[in-house]
Amino acid sequence: MLLHTIDDVRKIRKEWKNLKVGLVPTMGALHAGHLSLIKKAKEICDKVIVSVFVNPIQFGPSEDFDKYPRTLDKDYELCNENGVDIVFAPSPKEMYGDGQRLSNDTLTYVCPPFFYVNKLCGKTRTGHFDGVCTVVLKLFNIAQPDYAFFGQKDAQQAVIIRKMVKDLNVPVEIIQCPIVREESGLALSSRNKYLSEEGKKDALVLSKILKNIKACFEKGIDDITALKETAYSYLTDKHDLEYLEILDKDTLHEQEKADKNSIALIACRVENVRLIDNIYLGE
Amino acid sequence: MLLHTIDDVRKIRKEWKNLKVGLVPTMGALHAGHLSLIKKAKEICDKVIVSVFVNPIQFGPSEDFDKYPRTLDKDYELCNENGVDIVFAPSPKEMYGDGQRLSNDTLTYVCPPFFYVNKLCGKTRTGHFDGVCTVVLKLFNIAQPDYAFFGQKDAQQAVIIRKMVKDLNVPVEIIQCPIVREESGLALSSRNKYLSEEGKKDALVLSKILKNIKACFEKGIDDITALKETAYSYLTDKHDLEYLEILDKDTLHEQEKADKNSIALIACRVENVRLIDNIYLGE
Numbered sequence: 001m002l003l004h005t006i007d008d009v010r011k012i013r014k015e016w017k018n019l020k021v022g023l024v025p026t027m028g029a030l031h032a033g034h035l036s037l038i039k040k041a042k043e044i045c046d047k048v049i050v051s052v053f054v055n056p057i058q059f060g061p062s063e064d065f066d067k068y069p070r071t072l073d074k075d076y077e078l079c080n081e082n083g084v085d086i087v088f089a090p091s092p093k094e095m096y097g098d099g100q101r102l103s104n105d106t107l108t109y110v111c112p113p114f115f116y117v118n119k120l121c122g123k124t125r126t127g128h129f130d131g132v133c134t135v136v137l138k139l140f141n142i143a144q145p146d147y148a149f150f151g152q153k154d155a156q157q158a159v160i161i162r163k164m165v166k167d168l169n170v171p172v173e174i175i176q177c178p179i180v181r182e183e184s185g186l187a188l189s190s191r192n193k194y195l196s197e198e199g200k201k202d203a204l205v206l207s208k209i210l211k212n213i214k215a216c217f218e219k220g221i222d223d224i225t226a227l228k229e230t231a232y233s234y235l236t237d238k239h240d241l242e243y244l245e246i247l248d249k250d251t252l253h254e255q256e257k258a259d260k261n262s263i264a265l266i267a268c269r270v271e272n273v274r275l276i277d278n279i280y281l282g283e
Numbered sequence: 284m285l286l287h288t289i290d291d292v293r294k295i296r297k298e299w300k301n302l303k304v305g306l307v308p309t310m311g312a313l314h315a316g317h318l319s320l321i322k323k324a325k326e327i328c329d330k331v332i333v334s335v336f337v338n339p340i341q342f343g344p345s346e347d348f349d350k351y352p353r354t355l356d357k358d359y360e361l362c363n364e365n366g367v368d369i370v371f372a373p374s375p376k377e378m379y380g381d382g383q384r385l386s387n388d389t390l391t392y393v394c395p396p397f398f399y400v401n402k403l404c405g406k407t408r409t410g411h412f413d414g415v416c417t418v419v420l421k422l423f424n425i426a427q428p429d430y431a432f433f434g435q436k437d438a439q440q441a442v443i444i445r446k447m448v449k450d451l452n453v454p455v456e457i458i459q460c461p462i463v464r465e466e467s468g469l470a471l472s473s474r475n476k477y478l479s480e481e482g483k484k485d486a487l488v489l490s491k492i493l494k495n496i497k498a499c500f501e502k503g504i505d506d507i508t509a510l511k512e513t514a515y516s517y518l519t520d521k522h523d524l525e526y527l528e529i530l531d532k533d534t535l536h537e538q539e540k541a542d543k544n545s546i547a548l549i550a551c552r553v554e555n556v557r558l559i560d561n562i563y564l565g566e
Contacts, residue, residue: 168424
Protein backbone atom coordinates (compact mmCIF):
# COMPACT_ATOMS: atom_id res chain seq x y z
CA MET A 1 0.00 0.00 0.00
CA LEU A 2 1.40 3.38 -1.04
CA LEU A 3 0.56 6.21 1.37
CA HIS A 4 1.46 9.87 1.06
CA THR A 5 -0.04 11.44 4.19
CA ILE A 6 0.80 11.24 7.87
CA ASP A 7 -2.88 10.84 8.79
CA ASP A 8 -3.24 7.77 6.56
CA VAL A 9 -0.25 6.10 8.21
CA ARG A 10 -1.54 6.91 11.70
CA LYS A 11 -4.96 5.48 10.85
CA ILE A 12 -3.56 2.13 9.82
CA ARG A 13 -1.00 2.11 12.62
CA LYS A 14 -3.87 2.27 15.12
CA GLU A 15 -5.38 -0.88 13.64
CA TRP A 16 -2.03 -2.60 14.25
CA LYS A 17 -2.06 -1.81 17.96
CA ASN A 18 -1.34 -5.37 19.01
CA LEU A 19 1.12 -6.21 16.25
CA LYS A 20 4.89 -5.80 16.07
CA VAL A 21 5.66 -3.05 13.60
CA GLY A 22 9.00 -2.45 11.89
CA LEU A 23 10.13 0.72 10.12
CA VAL A 24 12.83 0.91 7.47
CA PRO A 25 13.56 4.60 6.84
CA THR A 26 15.04 5.20 3.38
CA MET A 27 15.59 7.97 0.87
CA GLY A 28 14.42 5.60 -1.88
CA ALA A 29 16.53 4.49 -4.86
CA LEU A 30 16.34 1.13 -3.16
CA HIS A 31 19.11 -1.42 -3.70
CA ALA A 32 20.05 -4.78 -2.20
CA GLY A 33 21.31 -3.01 0.92
CA HIS A 34 17.84 -1.69 1.63
CA LEU A 35 16.33 -5.06 0.76
CA SER A 36 18.49 -6.72 3.42
CA LEU A 37 16.95 -4.32 5.98
CA ILE A 38 13.45 -5.12 4.71
CA LYS A 39 14.20 -8.85 4.88
CA LYS A 40 15.38 -8.52 8.47
CA ALA A 41 12.28 -6.47 9.34
CA LYS A 42 10.03 -9.14 7.82
CA GLU A 43 11.73 -11.76 10.01
CA ILE A 44 11.15 -9.88 13.28
CA CYS A 45 7.92 -7.95 12.71
CA ASP A 46 4.28 -8.62 11.86
CA LYS A 47 4.02 -5.49 9.72
CA VAL A 48 6.71 -3.57 7.86
CA ILE A 49 6.63 0.10 6.87
CA VAL A 50 9.24 1.49 4.46
CA SER A 51 9.49 5.25 4.29
CA VAL A 52 10.78 6.79 1.08
CA PHE A 53 11.66 10.43 1.63
CA VAL A 54 14.55 12.47 0.31
CA ASN A 55 14.84 14.69 3.35
CA PRO A 56 15.67 18.27 2.33
CA ILE A 57 16.90 19.35 5.78
CA GLN A 58 19.80 16.87 5.83
CA PHE A 59 21.34 18.22 2.62
CA GLY A 60 23.67 21.19 2.65
CA PRO A 61 23.17 24.03 0.14
CA SER A 62 25.97 22.72 -2.09
CA GLU A 63 24.93 19.07 -1.84
CA ASP A 64 22.99 16.80 -4.21
CA PHE A 65 19.39 17.20 -2.95
CA ASP A 66 17.96 18.07 -6.37
CA LYS A 67 20.08 15.50 -8.16
CA TYR A 68 19.52 12.69 -5.66
CA PRO A 69 17.94 9.70 -7.52
CA ARG A 70 14.15 9.43 -7.15
CA THR A 71 12.65 6.16 -8.38
CA LEU A 72 9.41 5.80 -6.43
CA ASP A 73 7.60 3.54 -8.93
CA LYS A 74 10.45 1.06 -8.93
CA ASP A 75 10.90 1.36 -5.15
CA TYR A 76 7.21 0.63 -4.60
CA GLU A 77 7.38 -2.41 -6.88
CA LEU A 78 10.44 -3.73 -5.02
CA CYS A 79 8.71 -3.21 -1.69
CA ASN A 80 5.62 -5.05 -2.90
CA GLU A 81 7.72 -7.96 -4.12
CA ASN A 82 9.36 -8.11 -0.71
CA GLY A 83 6.20 -8.15 1.37
CA VAL A 84 6.28 -4.58 2.67
CA ASP A 85 2.88 -3.57 4.09
CA ILE A 86 3.12 0.21 3.75
CA VAL A 87 5.35 2.40 1.62
CA PHE A 88 5.14 5.88 3.12
CA ALA A 89 6.28 8.47 0.58
CA PRO A 90 5.35 11.93 1.86
CA SER A 91 6.07 15.21 0.09
CA PRO A 92 8.40 17.75 1.73
CA LYS A 93 5.27 19.85 2.31
CA GLU A 94 3.57 16.99 4.15
CA MET A 95 6.61 16.63 6.39
CA TYR A 96 7.55 20.26 6.96
CA GLY A 97 4.59 22.41 5.94
CA ASP A 98 4.95 24.99 3.25
CA GLY A 99 5.99 28.51 2.73
CA GLN A 100 8.95 29.20 4.90
CA ARG A 101 12.58 28.39 4.37
CA LEU A 102 13.36 25.23 6.33
CA SER A 103 15.70 26.20 9.13
CA ASN A 104 16.02 26.26 12.88
CA ASP A 105 14.56 29.77 12.79
CA THR A 106 11.14 28.27 12.25
CA LEU A 107 11.38 24.51 12.88
CA THR A 108 12.02 22.46 16.00
CA TYR A 109 15.18 20.39 15.48
CA VAL A 110 16.67 17.36 17.19
CA CYS A 111 20.36 18.08 17.69
CA PRO A 112 22.75 15.20 18.38
CA PRO A 113 25.68 15.93 20.71
CA PHE A 114 28.66 17.90 19.46
CA PHE A 115 31.14 15.15 20.43
CA TYR A 116 29.33 12.80 18.03
CA VAL A 117 29.00 15.16 15.07
CA ASN A 118 32.32 17.04 15.15
CA LYS A 119 34.08 14.31 13.18
CA LEU A 120 33.83 12.09 10.12
CA CYS A 121 30.89 13.09 7.87
CA GLY A 122 29.64 15.65 10.41
CA LYS A 123 32.81 17.71 9.96
CA THR A 124 32.12 18.61 6.33
CA ARG A 125 28.34 18.14 6.30
CA THR A 126 27.37 20.90 8.75
CA GLY A 127 23.88 20.36 10.16
CA HIS A 128 23.51 17.06 8.31
CA PHE A 129 22.94 14.95 11.43
CA ASP A 130 20.54 17.51 12.91
CA GLY A 131 18.48 16.99 9.77
CA VAL A 132 18.83 13.21 9.99
CA CYS A 133 17.83 13.00 13.66
CA THR A 134 14.92 15.37 13.14
CA VAL A 135 13.43 13.42 10.25
CA VAL A 136 14.08 10.05 11.89
CA LEU A 137 12.33 11.14 15.08
CA LYS A 138 9.43 12.47 13.00
CA LEU A 139 9.17 9.15 11.17
CA PHE A 140 9.33 7.29 14.50
CA ASN A 141 6.51 9.44 15.85
CA ILE A 142 4.42 8.94 12.72
CA ALA A 143 4.93 5.18 12.32
CA GLN A 144 5.45 4.36 16.02
CA PRO A 145 7.48 1.26 15.19
CA ASP A 146 8.60 -1.31 17.74
CA TYR A 147 11.77 -1.83 15.69
CA ALA A 148 13.63 0.37 13.23
CA PHE A 149 16.27 -0.88 10.83
CA PHE A 150 19.44 0.93 9.78
CA GLY A 151 22.46 -0.15 7.76
CA GLN A 152 25.99 -0.22 9.10
CA LYS A 153 27.07 1.54 5.91
CA ASP A 154 26.12 4.88 7.46
CA ALA A 155 28.05 4.04 10.61
CA GLN A 156 28.12 7.51 12.14
CA GLN A 157 24.40 7.89 11.46
CA ALA A 158 23.68 4.58 13.19
CA VAL A 159 25.72 5.55 16.27
CA ILE A 160 24.04 8.97 16.44
CA ILE A 161 20.55 7.50 16.09
CA ARG A 162 21.19 4.95 18.82
CA LYS A 163 22.45 7.81 20.99
CA MET A 164 19.30 9.85 20.21
CA VAL A 165 17.07 6.91 21.09
CA LYS A 166 18.90 6.48 24.39
CA ASP A 167 19.08 10.18 25.28
CA LEU A 168 15.44 10.91 24.42
CA ASN A 169 14.06 7.56 25.69
CA VAL A 170 12.48 6.88 22.31
CA PRO A 171 10.43 3.68 22.64
CA VAL A 172 11.98 1.99 19.58
CA GLU A 173 14.55 -0.77 19.32
CA ILE A 174 17.24 -0.07 16.72
CA ILE A 175 18.38 -3.04 14.63
CA GLN A 176 21.59 -2.50 12.71
CA CYS A 177 22.30 -4.62 9.63
CA PRO A 178 25.66 -5.34 7.94
CA ILE A 179 26.89 -3.58 4.82
CA VAL A 180 25.86 -5.25 1.56
CA ARG A 181 28.58 -5.24 -1.10
CA GLU A 182 28.88 -6.00 -4.78
CA GLU A 183 30.97 -9.05 -5.56
CA SER A 184 33.79 -6.61 -6.29
CA GLY A 185 33.70 -5.40 -2.70
CA LEU A 186 32.05 -2.04 -3.48
CA ALA A 187 29.56 -1.12 -0.75
CA LEU A 188 26.09 -0.61 -2.19
CA SER A 189 24.93 2.99 -2.23
CA SER A 190 22.27 4.93 -4.09
CA ARG A 191 25.05 7.35 -5.04
CA ASN A 192 26.91 4.61 -6.97
CA LYS A 193 24.50 5.45 -9.82
CA TYR A 194 26.46 8.65 -10.36
CA LEU A 195 29.66 6.69 -11.16
CA SER A 196 30.94 5.72 -14.63
CA GLU A 197 32.21 2.16 -15.17
CA GLU A 198 35.75 3.43 -14.66
CA GLY A 199 34.69 5.35 -11.54
CA LYS A 200 33.23 2.15 -10.11
CA LYS A 201 36.63 0.51 -10.52
CA ASP A 202 38.40 3.42 -8.85
CA ALA A 203 35.83 3.26 -6.04
CA LEU A 204 36.97 -0.26 -5.12
CA VAL A 205 39.90 1.36 -3.36
CA LEU A 206 37.68 2.23 -0.37
CA SER A 207 36.85 -1.36 0.50
CA LYS A 208 40.37 -2.50 -0.36
CA ILE A 209 41.91 0.00 2.07
CA LEU A 210 39.55 -1.08 4.84
CA LYS A 211 40.07 -4.79 4.20
CA ASN A 212 43.82 -4.29 4.29
CA ILE A 213 43.66 -2.32 7.56
CA LYS A 214 41.69 -5.17 9.09
CA ALA A 215 44.24 -7.73 7.79
CA CYS A 216 47.08 -5.68 9.29
CA PHE A 217 45.21 -5.42 12.61
CA GLU A 218 44.70 -9.18 12.61
CA LYS A 219 48.46 -9.60 12.08
CA GLY A 220 49.00 -7.68 15.31
CA ILE A 221 49.43 -4.05 14.26
CA ASP A 222 47.42 -1.85 16.65
CA ASP A 223 49.14 1.49 16.14
CA ILE A 224 46.48 3.67 14.56
CA THR A 225 48.85 5.92 12.61
CA ALA A 226 50.60 2.88 11.18
CA LEU A 227 47.29 1.28 10.21
CA LYS A 228 46.11 4.45 8.52
CA GLU A 229 49.37 4.82 6.62
CA THR A 230 48.77 1.51 4.88
CA ALA A 231 46.09 3.31 2.85
CA TYR A 232 48.34 5.62 0.91
CA SER A 233 49.67 3.02 -1.50
CA TYR A 234 46.10 2.53 -2.81
CA LEU A 235 45.29 6.16 -3.48
CA THR A 236 45.80 7.78 -6.90
CA ASP A 237 44.89 11.14 -8.37
CA LYS A 238 41.41 9.67 -9.00
CA HIS A 239 40.82 9.66 -5.25
CA ASP A 240 40.04 12.70 -3.15
CA LEU A 241 40.31 11.34 0.40
CA GLU A 242 38.11 13.19 2.90
CA TYR A 243 38.84 11.11 5.98
CA LEU A 244 40.19 7.78 7.14
CA GLU A 245 39.70 7.16 10.86
CA ILE A 246 39.94 4.32 13.33
CA LEU A 247 37.65 4.89 16.33
CA ASP A 248 35.62 3.15 19.00
CA LYS A 249 32.71 1.56 17.15
CA ASP A 250 30.05 2.34 19.77
CA THR A 251 30.94 5.93 20.68
CA LEU A 252 33.17 7.03 17.78
CA HIS A 253 35.59 8.33 20.39
CA GLU A 254 39.31 8.29 19.66
CA GLN A 255 41.35 5.37 20.95
CA GLU A 256 45.00 5.10 21.93
CA LYS A 257 45.38 1.80 20.13
CA ALA A 258 43.13 -0.13 17.77
CA ASP A 259 41.32 -3.02 19.47
CA LYS A 260 38.49 -5.48 18.87
CA ASN A 261 36.00 -2.67 19.47
CA SER A 262 37.45 -0.50 16.69
CA ILE A 263 35.87 0.55 13.44
CA ALA A 264 37.79 1.87 10.43
CA LEU A 265 35.85 4.47 8.42
CA ILE A 266 36.63 6.11 5.13
CA ALA A 267 35.11 8.86 2.99
CA CYS A 268 36.54 9.56 -0.43
CA ARG A 269 35.38 11.32 -3.58
CA VAL A 270 35.65 9.51 -6.90
CA GLU A 271 34.50 11.42 -10.00
CA ASN A 272 33.33 14.02 -7.49
CA VAL A 273 30.88 11.48 -5.98
CA ARG A 274 31.24 11.28 -2.22
CA LEU A 275 31.48 7.65 -1.15
CA ILE A 276 31.73 6.21 2.36
CA ASP A 277 32.54 2.77 3.71
CA ASN A 278 33.59 1.16 6.99
CA ILE A 279 34.65 -2.09 8.59
CA TYR A 280 34.65 -3.49 12.12
CA LEU A 281 38.16 -4.65 13.01
CA GLY A 282 37.00 -7.11 15.67
CA GLU A 283 34.42 -9.17 13.76
CA MET B 284 2.00 4.68 43.28
CA LEU B 285 5.40 6.37 43.54
CA LEU B 286 7.89 5.26 40.87
CA HIS B 287 11.49 6.33 40.45
CA THR B 288 12.66 4.40 37.37
CA ILE B 289 11.84 4.65 33.68
CA ASP B 290 11.53 0.87 33.41
CA ASP B 291 8.86 0.75 36.12
CA VAL B 292 6.79 3.37 34.32
CA ARG B 293 7.14 1.58 30.99
CA LYS B 294 6.06 -1.72 32.54
CA ILE B 295 2.81 -0.27 33.87
CA ARG B 296 2.22 1.82 30.77
CA LYS B 297 2.18 -1.41 28.74
CA GLU B 298 -0.62 -2.77 30.90
CA TRP B 299 -2.61 0.39 30.09
CA LYS B 300 -2.40 -0.21 26.34
CA ASN B 301 -6.13 0.21 25.78
CA LEU B 302 -6.67 3.04 28.25
CA LYS B 303 -6.47 6.80 27.80
CA VAL B 304 -3.43 8.03 29.65
CA GLY B 305 -2.76 11.61 30.73
CA LEU B 306 0.58 13.12 31.77
CA VAL B 307 0.99 16.21 33.94
CA PRO B 308 4.68 17.16 33.85
CA THR B 309 5.71 19.20 36.91
CA MET B 310 8.79 20.22 38.85
CA GLY B 311 6.95 19.41 42.09
CA ALA B 312 6.19 21.90 44.85
CA LEU B 313 2.61 21.34 43.76
CA HIS B 314 0.02 24.04 44.28
CA ALA B 315 -3.58 24.62 43.22
CA GLY B 316 -2.39 25.46 39.70
CA HIS B 317 -0.98 21.96 39.30
CA LEU B 318 -4.09 20.49 40.92
CA SER B 319 -6.25 22.14 38.27
CA LEU B 320 -4.18 20.32 35.63
CA ILE B 321 -4.58 17.04 37.50
CA LYS B 322 -8.32 17.60 37.82
CA LYS B 323 -8.62 18.23 34.07
CA ALA B 324 -6.54 15.12 33.38
CA LYS B 325 -8.82 13.03 35.62
CA GLU B 326 -11.83 14.27 33.64
CA ILE B 327 -10.44 13.27 30.24
CA CYS B 328 -8.25 10.24 30.97
CA ASP B 329 -8.56 6.75 32.45
CA LYS B 330 -5.14 6.93 34.07
CA VAL B 331 -3.11 9.94 35.18
CA ILE B 332 0.66 10.16 35.57
CA VAL B 333 2.23 13.15 37.31
CA SER B 334 5.96 13.57 36.84
CA VAL B 335 7.88 15.40 39.55
CA PHE B 336 11.34 16.32 38.30
CA VAL B 337 13.38 19.45 38.82
CA ASN B 338 15.10 19.35 35.45
CA PRO B 339 18.72 20.45 35.74
CA ILE B 340 19.19 21.18 32.02
CA GLN B 341 16.56 23.93 31.94
CA PHE B 342 18.28 26.01 34.63
CA GLY B 343 21.08 28.40 33.76
CA PRO B 344 24.28 28.41 35.84
CA SER B 345 23.17 31.47 37.82
CA GLU B 346 19.58 30.28 38.32
CA ASP B 347 17.84 28.65 41.27
CA PHE B 348 18.25 24.92 40.51
CA ASP B 349 19.73 24.06 43.93
CA LYS B 350 17.34 26.35 45.77
CA TYR B 351 14.20 25.30 43.87
CA PRO B 352 11.65 23.93 46.40
CA ARG B 353 11.56 20.13 46.63
CA THR B 354 8.61 18.71 48.58
CA LEU B 355 8.14 15.19 47.22
CA ASP B 356 6.42 13.70 50.30
CA LYS B 357 3.81 16.40 50.28
CA ASP B 358 3.49 16.28 46.48
CA TYR B 359 2.90 12.54 46.61
CA GLU B 360 0.25 12.95 49.28
CA LEU B 361 -1.52 15.62 47.23
CA CYS B 362 -1.43 13.43 44.15
CA ASN B 363 -2.88 10.50 46.07
CA GLU B 364 -5.67 12.65 47.44
CA ASN B 365 -6.45 13.73 43.88
CA GLY B 366 -6.62 10.28 42.33
CA VAL B 367 -3.30 10.30 40.48
CA ASP B 368 -2.31 6.77 39.44
CA ILE B 369 1.45 7.19 39.12
CA VAL B 370 3.80 9.79 40.52
CA PHE B 371 7.03 9.49 38.54
CA ALA B 372 9.89 11.08 40.43
CA PRO B 373 13.18 10.12 38.77
CA SER B 374 16.63 11.23 39.86
CA PRO B 375 18.75 13.35 37.51
CA LYS B 376 20.93 10.26 37.09
CA GLU B 377 17.93 8.18 35.99
CA MET B 378 17.04 10.82 33.40
CA TYR B 379 20.49 11.79 32.13
CA GLY B 380 22.94 9.11 33.23
CA ASP B 381 25.85 10.01 35.42
CA GLY B 382 29.33 11.29 35.22
CA GLN B 383 29.50 13.88 32.54
CA ARG B 384 28.59 17.51 32.64
CA LEU B 385 25.13 17.84 31.10
CA SER B 386 25.51 19.74 27.86
CA ASN B 387 24.98 19.45 24.15
CA ASP B 388 28.55 18.17 23.89
CA THR B 389 27.36 14.81 25.17
CA LEU B 390 23.54 14.81 25.13
CA THR B 391 21.00 14.87 22.31
CA TYR B 392 18.84 17.99 22.66
CA VAL B 393 15.51 19.08 21.26
CA CYS B 394 15.92 22.67 20.08
CA PRO B 395 12.83 24.81 19.51
CA PRO B 396 13.02 27.35 16.69
CA PHE B 397 14.96 30.57 17.14
CA PHE B 398 11.94 32.75 16.26
CA TYR B 399 10.11 31.26 19.26
CA VAL B 400 12.91 31.49 21.82
CA ASN B 401 14.54 34.82 20.93
CA LYS B 402 12.03 36.77 23.04
CA LEU B 403 10.34 36.90 26.44
CA CYS B 404 11.86 34.40 28.90
CA GLY B 405 14.08 32.89 26.21
CA LYS B 406 15.97 36.15 25.84
CA THR B 407 17.46 36.07 29.34
CA ARG B 408 17.24 32.33 30.02
CA THR B 409 19.63 31.08 27.31
CA GLY B 410 19.09 27.40 26.56
CA HIS B 411 16.13 27.22 28.94
CA PHE B 412 13.63 26.08 26.32
CA ASP B 413 16.07 23.57 24.83
CA GLY B 414 16.15 22.01 28.29
CA VAL B 415 12.37 22.18 28.62
CA CYS B 416 11.66 20.61 25.21
CA THR B 417 14.26 17.91 25.78
CA VAL B 418 12.87 16.82 29.13
CA VAL B 419 9.26 17.07 27.98
CA LEU B 420 9.96 14.91 24.94
CA LYS B 421 11.77 12.41 27.20
CA LEU B 422 8.77 12.33 29.55
CA PHE B 423 6.42 11.89 26.57
CA ASN B 424 8.52 8.98 25.32
CA ILE B 425 8.61 7.39 28.77
CA ALA B 426 4.94 7.82 29.70
CA GLN B 427 3.55 7.73 26.14
CA PRO B 428 0.48 9.74 27.14
CA ASP B 429 -2.51 10.35 24.90
CA TYR B 430 -2.90 13.78 26.50
CA ALA B 431 -0.46 16.07 28.28
CA PHE B 432 -1.48 19.02 30.44
CA PHE B 433 0.27 22.38 30.69
CA GLY B 434 -0.66 25.61 32.39
CA GLN B 435 -1.18 28.89 30.58
CA LYS B 436 1.00 30.52 33.23
CA ASP B 437 4.11 29.44 31.33
CA ALA B 438 2.68 30.83 28.11
CA GLN B 439 5.87 30.79 26.05
CA GLN B 440 6.57 27.25 27.19
CA ALA B 441 3.07 26.14 26.15
CA VAL B 442 3.44 27.71 22.68
CA ILE B 443 6.90 26.16 22.23
CA ILE B 444 5.72 22.71 23.32
CA ARG B 445 2.75 22.83 20.96
CA LYS B 446 5.19 23.84 18.21
CA MET B 447 7.49 20.92 19.10
CA VAL B 448 4.59 18.47 19.05
CA LYS B 449 3.55 19.74 15.61
CA ASP B 450 7.06 19.92 14.12
CA LEU B 451 8.14 16.49 15.40
CA ASN B 452 4.73 14.81 14.90
CA VAL B 453 4.67 13.75 18.55
CA PRO B 454 1.56 11.57 19.04
CA VAL B 455 0.29 13.51 22.06
CA GLU B 456 -2.55 15.99 22.39
CA ILE B 457 -1.64 19.08 24.41
CA ILE B 458 -4.31 20.42 26.75
CA GLN B 459 -3.70 23.91 28.07
CA CYS B 460 -5.36 25.01 31.32
CA PRO B 461 -6.02 28.55 32.57
CA ILE B 462 -3.88 30.31 35.16
CA VAL B 463 -4.96 29.74 38.76
CA ARG B 464 -4.72 32.85 40.95
CA GLU B 465 -4.92 33.68 44.62
CA GLU B 466 -7.92 35.77 45.55
CA SER B 467 -5.58 38.76 45.47
CA GLY B 468 -4.92 38.13 41.78
CA LEU B 469 -1.39 36.77 42.26
CA ALA B 470 -0.76 33.91 39.81
CA LEU B 471 0.18 30.73 41.66
CA SER B 472 3.81 29.71 41.27
CA SER B 473 6.17 27.46 43.17
CA ARG B 474 8.52 30.43 43.30
CA ASN B 475 6.01 32.47 45.35
CA LYS B 476 7.44 30.57 48.34
CA TYR B 477 10.56 32.71 48.06
CA LEU B 478 8.53 35.91 48.69
CA SER B 479 8.04 37.66 52.04
CA GLU B 480 4.55 38.88 52.95
CA GLU B 481 5.51 42.32 51.73
CA GLY B 482 6.98 40.88 48.55
CA LYS B 483 3.71 39.11 47.87
CA LYS B 484 1.94 42.44 48.03
CA ASP B 485 4.45 44.05 45.67
CA ALA B 486 4.00 41.06 43.35
CA LEU B 487 0.33 41.93 42.83
CA VAL B 488 1.47 44.60 40.42
CA LEU B 489 2.01 41.97 37.70
CA SER B 490 -1.62 40.89 37.56
CA LYS B 491 -2.82 44.47 38.05
CA ILE B 492 -0.82 45.68 35.06
CA LEU B 493 -2.17 42.88 32.87
CA LYS B 494 -5.75 43.37 34.02
CA ASN B 495 -5.52 47.07 33.29
CA ILE B 496 -4.06 46.47 29.82
CA LYS B 497 -7.01 44.18 29.07
CA ALA B 498 -9.46 46.79 30.38
CA CYS B 499 -7.87 49.45 28.17
CA PHE B 500 -7.99 47.10 25.17
CA GLU B 501 -11.66 46.45 25.83
CA LYS B 502 -12.21 50.20 25.87
CA GLY B 503 -10.85 50.32 22.33
CA ILE B 504 -7.13 51.05 22.69
CA ASP B 505 -5.22 48.78 20.31
CA ASP B 506 -1.96 50.68 20.03
CA ILE B 507 0.60 48.37 21.60
CA THR B 508 2.97 51.10 22.78
CA ALA B 509 0.08 52.94 24.42
CA LEU B 510 -1.15 49.76 26.10
CA LYS B 511 2.33 48.98 27.42
CA GLU B 512 2.79 52.51 28.72
CA THR B 513 -0.20 52.05 31.04
CA ALA B 514 2.06 49.81 33.14
CA TYR B 515 4.51 52.43 34.32
CA SER B 516 2.23 54.00 36.90
CA TYR B 517 2.16 50.66 38.77
CA LEU B 518 5.90 50.09 38.97
CA THR B 519 7.99 51.21 41.95
CA ASP B 520 11.58 50.67 42.98
CA LYS B 521 10.46 47.27 44.36
CA HIS B 522 9.91 46.11 40.79
CA ASP B 523 12.62 45.13 38.37
CA LEU B 524 10.70 44.78 35.09
CA GLU B 525 12.26 42.30 32.68
CA TYR B 526 9.71 42.46 29.90
CA LEU B 527 6.17 43.50 29.10
CA GLU B 528 5.02 42.40 25.65
CA ILE B 529 1.82 42.15 23.65
CA LEU B 530 2.05 39.45 20.98
CA ASP B 531 0.04 36.97 18.95
CA LYS B 532 -1.06 34.31 21.44
CA ASP B 533 -0.52 31.31 19.16
CA THR B 534 2.82 32.17 17.56
CA LEU B 535 4.23 34.87 19.88
CA HIS B 536 4.94 36.89 16.76
CA GLU B 537 4.79 40.68 16.92
CA GLN B 538 1.59 42.38 15.84
CA GLU B 539 0.95 45.81 14.38
CA LYS B 540 -2.06 46.36 16.64
CA ALA B 541 -3.45 44.43 19.58
CA ASP B 542 -6.45 42.28 18.66
CA LYS B 543 -8.62 39.49 20.05
CA ASN B 544 -5.79 37.03 19.37
CA SER B 545 -3.32 38.99 21.53
CA ILE B 546 -1.67 37.98 24.77
CA ALA B 547 -0.01 40.38 27.19
CA LEU B 548 2.97 38.88 29.01
CA ILE B 549 5.05 40.22 31.86
CA ALA B 550 8.19 39.15 33.72
CA CYS B 551 9.30 41.13 36.74
CA ARG B 552 11.60 40.55 39.69
CA VAL B 553 10.32 41.24 43.20
CA GLU B 554 12.75 40.66 46.08
CA ASN B 555 14.99 39.21 43.36
CA VAL B 556 12.41 36.48 42.68
CA ARG B 557 11.61 36.24 39.00
CA LEU B 558 7.85 36.18 38.50
CA ILE B 559 5.87 35.82 35.27
CA ASP B 560 2.23 36.28 34.38
CA ASN B 561 0.08 36.76 31.28
CA ILE B 562 -3.45 37.42 30.09
CA TYR B 563 -5.38 36.83 26.87
CA LEU B 564 -6.86 40.10 25.68
CA GLY B 565 -9.63 38.47 23.67
CA GLU B 566 -11.22 36.15 26.24
